[in-house]
Amino acid sequence: MNPYAIRTHDLSKEYNGEAILKKINLQLERGRIHAIIGPSGVGKSVLLRLLNLLEEPTSGEIHFDGRALKENDRLELQRRMTLVFQKPVLFNTSVYENVAYGLKVRKENRRSILEKVRKALEVVDLKNYEHKRARNLSGGEKQRVAIAQAMVLEPEILFLDEPTSDLDPRNVAIIEELIKYINEEFKITVVIATHNMFQAKRLAHEATFLFGGRIIESGKAQEIFTKPKDRRVLRFIEGKMIF
Amino acid sequence: MDYILAGLKEALQLLLSFDRETYTIIFLSLRISGTAVLLASCLGIPLGALVGLHRFPGRGVITTILNTCFALPTVVVGLFIYLFLSHRGPLGMLGLLYTPGAMIIAQTILATPIIGALSLVAVKSVDPAITKSAISLGATRIQTTLAVLREARVAILAALIVGFGRVITEIGAAMIVGGNIKGTTRVMSTAIALETGKGKFELALALGIILLTIAFLINAGLYYLQRIRE
Amino acid sequence: MKKKIFLLGFIFIMVFTLGCKRKVSHLILATTTSVENSGLLNTLITSFEKEAKVKVDVIACGTGKAIRLAENGDCDLILVHDPEAEKRFVREGYGIDRRSIMYNDFVIVGPRDDPAKIKGIRGVIPALSAITHKKASFISRGDDSGTHKRERMLWERAGLIPEGEWYQETGQGMGPTLIIASQKRAYSLTDRATYLSYKKKITLDILYEKDKLLYNPYSIILVNPERHAHINYKRGIEFIDFLISDKGKRIIREFGKEKFGEPLFHPIGE
CATH class of the missing domain: 3.40.190.10 (Periplasmic binding protein-like II)
Known part of the structure; x- marks a missing residue:
């Protein structure tokens, strides 16, 4: 198995002629928590959507397991990874149905769906929520359902787009614990996009700073947070530049 | 005034005594219009989803056609189907004229654009993020469409009810292609017209009451469904 | 589960649409509203259906439309009252066996x-x-x-x-x-x-x-099977024979006497 789950080569994306991402070269090592850090509107969400194959890059390539993407593999690859959106939109059904959805579209049998969903709901601490309507939950609960929805699929890669941006501190803590747990317990590669430096510090093994559509610095989280090379990163870490 | 009351009283008597002719007409109506709505939803819902969720050339044209057919005069549909099903017409050999089958065809044609157009509006009103969620969770194209339809289910159910309301009360096409044959193609709407013409207001009133009751029950059911969904 | 519902729905539709196809033992009679609305036809047909084991489907419309339906082959028999149009209908080869059966x-x-x-x-x-x-x-x-x-x-x-x-x-x-x-x-x-x-x-x-x-005579005419092969000729003749039989005449003569004090129609050829 290739040590890198995903590598990108000069990945670029334009919207209406405006460059959002410019020649992104990323290497995402398996089994690690990667943080993509940068101010809002810098293209973090776009990058995640490109990696999850929800959108097409304007140019550049994405390699999975060291192989370039082929059109035929799209669905199969997409099913090996999952993206939790910044503001998750849940289906207007029960919590159980929401979490089971990804398994159902994979046509798993009912028994194993039931088992996996129960387990996932336990992990996100929503054990007795099975029959509640997803739309009636609080923001934090919704976010946890969305994570359970993704986790239950046992993806190789889990993308999280600003998973705690609108939440209260208690829910932030719960969700951060959850992310660590998922990564350690299931060996899932996690890619988290965040503008919150403290969150990145708490969670990430690897960090990539995105600024102006380019990667300005990338490497081991510890090293970057202690001895940043780039001036902008330093200012950010010192809290002088608020994203 | 008292002859209206007398009519109402006799109407209730007909219903409560389970008058065979009355109930034959009621069940025939429900059977024909129910089948037609079922068929029309098999055509209309996929059509609405296709036009509402995908971009392709001719999309605007289809939308316009659907909206035009919304107001399709029932007698015109009846006439066209008569011309096709008549023994002189291209489909005469099927022997469907003056059978419930012919009425089902006519009502399907009437209900499909309604169900299609309303389904279109229904899927369009679903949050586009649902599509992205479904894809990200590994759904295929068809599964994604089904997920969107599931989100829009209450509105689609309402579309079916509007379609059902249109065909069960429709009279022009039913009269022309069904022929209002007693026991075979006499449905509530044509029977009401006939009995009113005959001056027998009791049966007409009885059937009118049934039509209203059905409409009420369906709407009450819909309201209840919406309530428990929220 | 969903597949099963789908399949059931499909079978349901097929049974209904195919089951709606007309069976051979049906006769379609297009007639004027006057005969249908009076209730005479209903009495005649009930009596005939008992003997002949045939179902007669009545389409009540005006004489003009009944003749048009017959020309298109959309019915087996017509019972109408417009002697001029009837003669033309037979002369042009659309109908055979025209019989005047009653008058009022x-x-x-x-x-x-x-x-x-x-x-x-x-x-x-x-x-x-x-x-x-x-x-x-x-x-x-x-x-x-x-x-x-x-x-x-x-x-x-x-x-x-x-x-x-x-x-x-x-x-x-x-x-x-x-x-x-x-x-x-x-x-x-x-x-x-x-x-x-x-x-x-x-x-x-x-x-x-x-x-x-x-004077208002009513005639029954069979649609010419040479023009429209699907016409139920044999059953049609049986129905005509019934109308001109003694039993048929008696029903016509008696109909309405009790209710209206006088018969509504008089059989022809007493």
Whole structure:
């Protein structure tokens, strides 16, 4: 198995002629928590959507397991990874149905769906929520359902787009614990996009700073947070530049 | 005034005594219009989803056609189907004229654009993020469409009810292609017209009451469904 | 689960649509509203169905439409009352075995106070002239039915062109037309049978009757199987034979006697 789950080569994306991402070269090592850090509107969400194959890059390539993407593999690859959106939109059904959805579209049998969903709901601490309507939950609960929805699929890669941006501190803590747990317990590669430096510090093994559509610095989280090379990163870490 | 009351009283008597002719007409109506709505939803819902969720050339044209057919005069549909099903017409050999089958065809044609157009509006009103969620969770194209339809289910159910309301009360096409044959193609709407013409207001009133009751029950059911969904 | 529901739905639809196909043992009879609305046809058919084990489906429309349906092969038999059109229909090869089976007569009905004073006038032509002269309201079927055709023939004979606000066409069957005429306090031409069966629901009296121009014979004609191979010829003949049998004649003669005090139709060939 290739040590890198995903590598990108000069990945670029334009919207209406405006460059959002410019020649992104990323290497995402398996089994690690990667943080993509940068101010809002810098293209973090776009990058995640490109990696999850929800959108097409304007140019550049994405390699999975060291192989370039082929059109035929799209669905199969997409099913090996999952993206939790910044503001998750849940289906207007029960919590159980929401979490089971990804398994159902994979046509798993009912028994194993039931088992996996129960387990996932336990992990996100929503054990007795099975029959509640997803739309009636609080923001934090919704976010946890969305994570359970993704986790239950046992993806190789889990993308999280600003998973705690609108939440209260208690829910932030719960969700951060959850992310660590998922990564350690299931060996899932996690890619988290965040503008919150403290969150990145708490969670990430690897960090990539995105600024102006380019990667300005990338490497081991510890090293970057202690001895940043780039001036902008330093200012950010010192809290002088608020994203 | 008292002859209206007398009519109402006799109407209730007909219903409560389970008058065979009355109930034959009621069940025939429900059977024909129910089948037609079922068929029309098999055509209309996929059509609405296709036009509402995908971009392709001719999309605007289809939308316009659907909206035009919304107001399709029932007698015109009846006439066209008569011309096709008549023994002189291209489909005469099927022997469907003056059978419930012919009425089902006519009502399907009437209900499909309604169900299609309303389904279109229904899927369009679903949050586009649902599509992205479904894809990200590994759904295929068809599964994604089904997920969107599931989100829009209450509105689609309402579309079916509007379609059902249109065909069960429709009279022009039913009269022309069904022929209002007693026991075979006499449905509530044509029977009401006939009995009113005959001056027998009791049966007409009885059937009118049934039509209203059905409409009420369906709407009450819909309201209840919406309530428990929220 | 969903697949099963789908499959069930599909089978359900197939059974219904295919099950709706007409079986051979059905006869389709297109006829005028006057015969159907009076209830005579229902009595005749109930009796016939018991013997013959055939179901007769009745489509009630005007004579003109019944003939059109027959020309298109959309029915097996017609029971109509427009001798001229009937003869043409047979002459052109659309129909065979035309039999006049019964008659009644047309009458002119109108409001009790008889504004055009046609009561007592001798002859239907002068009666119509009086109505025209007075511009008294007259309601016509206007639907190309046998009654409507007869009415037009009478206006023609009288050399009159009925026009103006006093003359209105309903485009509906005899029954509805009588109800409208009653509501509008207008004159109208109707067959006696429909008038008698509606008498209680309307406030119109017979104001003119008994002219040989008002004789109203009904004929049954079989659609020519040489033109339309699917015509149920054998069963059709059986039905005609039943109508002209003693039993059929008795039903026609007796029908309505009890309820209206006089028969609505008279069998021909007593």
